[in-house]
Amino acid sequence: MRKLTCCAVLFALIAWGCGDDDGGTDVPDAGEEMDGATSDVDGGGGGDVDGGGGPSCTAEQLACGEACVDPLIDPASCGACDNACADGEVCSLGTCAADCSAGLTECSGGCVDTESDAANCGACGTACGASEICSGGECVCPPGTEACGDVCVSTASDPAHCGACDAACADGEVCSLGACAAECAAGLTSCDGACIDTTSSPSDCGACDNACATGASCNASTCECPAGTEECAGACVDTESHPLHCGACGTACAAGEVCNAGTCQAECGAGLATCGAACVDTATDVLNCGACGVACTGGQTCAAGECTCPGGGELCDGACVDTATDTANCGGCGDACDPGEACVAGMCRAACPGDLERCGRRCVDFQVDPTNCGGCAISCGFGGTCNAGACTCAAGATECDGSCVNTQTDRNHCGACGTVCADRQFCIGGTCMGRI
Incomplete structure (x- = not known):
């Protein structure tokens, strides 16, 4: 069974290094470039990130000795390795203080946002499952998935839960658009029996199991970090404010x-808030929305210091959904359509009206829908448009079999339409590479 494991869609602020003033641990000087191409912060054995021979830590953690710690909340290594807070103090955003910052809750000496912290979701010590996210103080499945037992899966593609929980496909079948079939629908690729659009899947971008960095999206088979960020140490970070990657990856x-x-400075500029060692605009920062440490989750954006769903969406069970088309929340949160029905304009309907066609559990217009142009799952790619059922590809994309693809990275059309790379090969610069 192919399970959809939630990779945090969010990337977090990290503290700025490990060190103190007593000479116990060395830290780089301001703006000093760290050794290694994978953003190692070498604190003389007391503060490594992803390297230095210590434990393998996430982008949000520091390696202090043999342990990975979060210096934003760890009272034993608050802001730096072995920088312990005094009795009665808490670690709030990497600083020892008498109380937590506004919007944060003290849990075991560290200040966390119980609205978004997967280890303390809704209350201290309430941990979410490995495939769940914490949104609105509740453990929920990521958008586009649902809970089947104790895991979150996509019933549109999971061969063990195809169309519904525990509805397993037979041996040799694949799960395509929520139905078991002999082969995947046009435009989809079988990844261990799950039919995936590798032009847009962040977990299978351009090829099966080719996962994008945390916070990145997959557009035209290419992983892309959001505007204003770049990939550093496996996560998309804002080098304008990230203290471990300040100005460039690896500059701490x-x-x-x-x-x-x-630039590394003594204080933040006008109009910016000091959140740990990062200078951010709390009016728009999704990780510090309205106040330091208050993160927007479930696909929400931060506008005027408030977390909101984009495009008029509604927050249902911790995830932003379109109640006009979402069959689980049709017309309102929790208003689910019956099996076989589609949600059209916020109403459950057995058959698609007018000229609309059914793709899975949605009614779409093949004439103008850029993700189903001329047929189900025929994507016009990032930036492409659909006119009269035909894709007009964006600059840099090529039309192959009705879909817009990037022939520089698409393993099914590598260098030219129809040139398919062998299993486990990748398409790089229009050439199939890797062992066969």
Whole structure:
């Protein structure tokens, strides 16, 4: 069974290094470039991130000795390795303080946002499952998935839960658009029996099991970080404010400094808030929305310091959905359509009206829908448009079999339409590469 494991869609702020003033641990000088291409912060054995021979830590953690710690909340290594807070103090955003910052809750000496913290979701010690996210203080499945037992899966593609939980496909069959079939629908690729659109899947971008970095999306078979960010150490980060990647990947600020406009400085500029060692705009920052440490989850964006669903969407069970088309929340949160029905304009309907066609559980217009142009799952790619059932590809994309693809990265059309790379090969620069 292919399970959809939630990779955090969010990437978090990290503290700025490990060190103190007593010479116990060395830290880089302000703006000093760290050794290694994978953003190692070498604190003399007391503060490594992803390297240095220590434990393998996430982008949000520091390696302090043999342990990975979050210096934003760890009272034993608050802001730096072995920088312990005094009795009665808490670790709030990497600083020892008497109380937590506004919007945060004290859990075991660290200040967390119980609305979004997967280890303390809704209350201290309430941990979400491995495939769940914490949104609105509740453990929920990521958008586009649902709970089947104790895991979150996509019933549109999971061969063990095809169309519904526990509805397993037979041996040799694949799960395509929520139905078991002999082969995947046009435009989809079988990844262990799951039919995936590798032009847009962040977990199978361009090829099966080719996962994008945390926070990245997959467009035209290519992983892309959001505008204003770049990939550093496996996560999309804002080098304008990230204290471990200030101005460029691997450039760390010294302890006590902040990253302001891509430069390590003593304090933040006008209009920016100091959140740990990062200078951010709390009016728009999804990780610090309205206040430091308050993160927007479930696909929400931050506008005027408030977390909101984009495009008029509604937050249902911790995820932003379109109640005009979502069969689980048709017309309102929790208003689910019956099996076989589609949600059209917020109403459950057995058959698609007018000239609309059914694709899985949605009614779409093949004439104008860029994700189902001329047929189900025929994608016009990122930036492409659908006119009269035919794709007009965006610049840099090529039309192959009715879909817009990037022949520089698409393993089914590598270098030219119809040139398919062998299993486990990748398409790089229009050439199939890797062992066969």
